[in-house]
Amino acid sequence: MYQAPSVYYRGAVQAILVAGPAFMIALGAASFYLRLPEPIAFEPAMLIVGPTILLFALMFGPFISCIPVLIGATIMDVISGRLPAFRIRAVWLLVGLGIGWGFSWIIGAAQEVAELTFALTATSGLCAWLSHRRVTD
Known part of the structure; x- marks a missing residue:
C-alpha cells in the first residue's frame, strides 16, 4: 500500500524563517504586558526602531x-510515524511549548526573566505548530 511521504521540512522552513521575528514580537509584547497598568508611552521613533529590529x-x-527547528521537526516526524497520537498538530504544539518552557527553565530564565520565558515558549510552540506538515492531513 502506498503511503505518502512526510514533508515536515516544508513546515520547518517556514518555522525557521518566522522564528526570529516571532521571538522579538513575543519579547516586546511580554515586556509591555509586565508594565501594565502603567500607560505605554508611544514614541515616534518606535515606527523606525520596531521594523528595523524585525528586519534584523x-x-x-x-x-x-x-x-x-530541524532537530525538533525530524524527531517529531519520526515519533509521529510510529505513534499515531503524535500525528495531531495540537500535540506538536504542546511538545513545542513544553520544550520552550523546559529550555527556559534549564537556563534559569523561568525564575528570573519572565519576558524571555514567554518569548522562548511562544516561539517554540509556534515553530512546532508550523513544522507539522504532512501530506496525509
Missing part, C-alpha cells in the same frame, strides 16, 4: 533557529 531578526534569526 528576519535576517539573523534563521541562523539561530535552524538547528533546533
